Amino acid sequence: MVNLLTALLSVEKGGKLPVYLQIANQIAVLVRAGTLQPGYKLPSTRQLAVTLQVHRRIIVQAFEELLAQGWLESHVGNGTFVARHLPEIQIRKPIDERPETLNALKKAGFSFETASHLNKPVLKSGTRLHLDDGFPDARLAPLEALSRAYRSQLLNGNSYVRLGYGDTKGSYWLRQEFSAYLNETRGLKTKPENILITRGVIMGVFLISTGLLQPGDHVVADAAAWHGANMNFVQAGAKVLHVPVDESGMDVNALEDLCKKQPIRLVYITSHHHYPTTVALRADRRLTLMELSVKYGFIILEDDYDYDFHYLSKPLLPLAGSDPAGMVLYCGSFTKTISPAFRVGYLVGPEDVIDHLAAYRRIVDRQGDQMLENAMAELLHNGIIQRHLRKSVRVYRQRRDLFCELMKIHLQDYADFQVPDGGMAVWTRFDPAIDLVRLAEKALTRDLYIANGAANTLLEQPRNAVRLGFASSTPEELEESVGIIRNLL
Incomplete structure (x- = not known):
């Protein structure tokens, strides 16, 4: 021995x-x-x-x-x-005789099923240049003010309260500020009790899918709707149906045809700037959609991911602002306001639904980052976020105009697009002869990220189209990026 x-x-x-x-x-x-x-x-x-x-x-x-x-x-x-009480263990064979156990950290010893709807690459920042999905420029964000506010939350006040457990619905102060902000800018009539703070829109969609959908329920989404939402619907066991989108948004007549055939539990819509095409839902279709919701009893999940960024006139108010029947759940995020790293979003709805979804939130994420939430509340209270948004809208409008002009000059023989009224990306349709997957691969070798179009298939008709984000790039970076694409083509 x-x-x-x-x-x-x-x-x-x-x-x-x-x-x-x-x-x-x-x-x-x-x-x-x-x-x-x-x-x-x-x-x-x-x-x-x-x-x-x-x-x-x-x-x-x-x-x-x-x-x-x-x-x-x-x-x-x-x-x-x-110890004699230990169970007798058979001596394992040498590792070289069991190649399947070479690395137990990489391969589990038990089986599990993988779901195809979860098979979506995770987008991570990495390249120097990027015409992304429509992200903000973090270089414009009020980071110093946010840092001061965060530090203040860490150091001031009752430490037991500020560093302890809080409300599952989120910081009450932030819900107060969000309520006032949303009522003022979006024509809503909310109270703090109507708001659940989330870690971005994706958590709001997850909670709704988990708390309000049952296996077999039918969910309707725009054609080529956001994959993040569809993943959650499928994960909840729902059957996702799609309706066409044209220059006026969702085809509500096609929606009603579906309603006549089977019960619809929920309709997911990006009414202000349809994702990915950026078109707005026309006023008459908005009214029809609200009427259909009451008539057929389906929930409207309104994802207003970039409402604050509109460049022509006053943007259309959300559906949630004209919802006397309580059929609309409204979600948004400050991810597009500051940067994706700051996970602060909100879900707005009737008090009983918010209470119900907060109970589900508790079992997956006891509460959010109270320090960050209160820091954001301070910036809203002091008007810093509002001033930042006004500045960002001016800057992003200039970048949109420059980017569209560059594409008209250099890519007119290869791509077609409409200048968007708002948002942070241009929906760009390339010539069918262009291999977007290959183009995206070549662009990466030049330190430029663009999407390869694989996720943007409207119904079953490939459109060879991608969103090209302009907001996160300076004018010089936009010129260089367009130049790289022109040279590759």
Whole structure:
């Protein structure tokens, strides 16, 4: 046994882990692997100390640790043994005879099913240049003001309250500020009790899908609707149906045809700037959609992901602002206001629904970041966010105009588009002969990210189209990016 342990144990003196813990951990591993079976007698502390060339006190400490953990048992006058109460473990075959266990950290020993609807690449920032999905320019964000507000929340006030558990619905102060802000800018009539703070729109969609949908329910979405929403609907067991989109938004006549054929539980819509095409839902269709909701009893989930960014006239008010029947759930996010790193969104609805969804939020995310939420409340209260938005709208409008002009000059033979009234991206349809997947791959070699169009298939008709975001790039970066695409084409 002494020779066996000598061969299997090694000691790194001066390492980060104390030597007695190194020895204890290695012996425990040998027991778990079945190399040391229950009832085996270990060498004396003196023998093991001499063999490993360490002080006897270190071996005593190691044995004491293993005794405390239950791996060993000691009998006075008889020695120390591997605990007899442990189950007998078969000695494993050498690793080279079991190639499937080469790395248990990479491959689980149990089976599980993967779902195809979750198979979507995670977009991460990485390239120097980017014509992305329509993201803000974090370089414009009021980061210094946010930093001061966050620091203030960390240091001031009752520490037990500010650093303890809070309301699952989110910071009450932020809900107050959001309520006032949404009522003023979007014509809503909310109270703080009508608002649930989320970590972005995606959490709001998840909570609605989990709390309000049942397996087999029918959900209707615009053709080529946001994949993040569709993933949640499918995960909840719903059947997702699609209706066409034209220059005036969702085809509400096609929607009613679906309603006549089967019960519809929920309709998901990006009414202000349809995702991905950026078109707005026309006023008469808005009225029809609200009437259909009452007539057929379906929920309207209105995703207003970039309402604050409109460049021509006053934007159309949300459907939620004219909802006397309580059929609309309204969600938005400050991700597009500051940057995707700050996960602060909101879900607006009747109080009973907000209470219901807050209970679901509690089991997946006890509460949000109270420090960040209160810091955001302070910026709203002081008007800093509002001033930042006014500045951003001016800057993004200039970038939109420049970007569209650059595309007209350099890409007119390859792509077609309409200048969007708002938002942060241009819906661009490329010539069918152009391989967008290949174009995106070549662009990456030039340190430029563009989407490859794989996610943008309207119904079953490939449009060879992508969203090209302009807001996150400076004028110089936009010129360089368009130049790269022109040269590649």
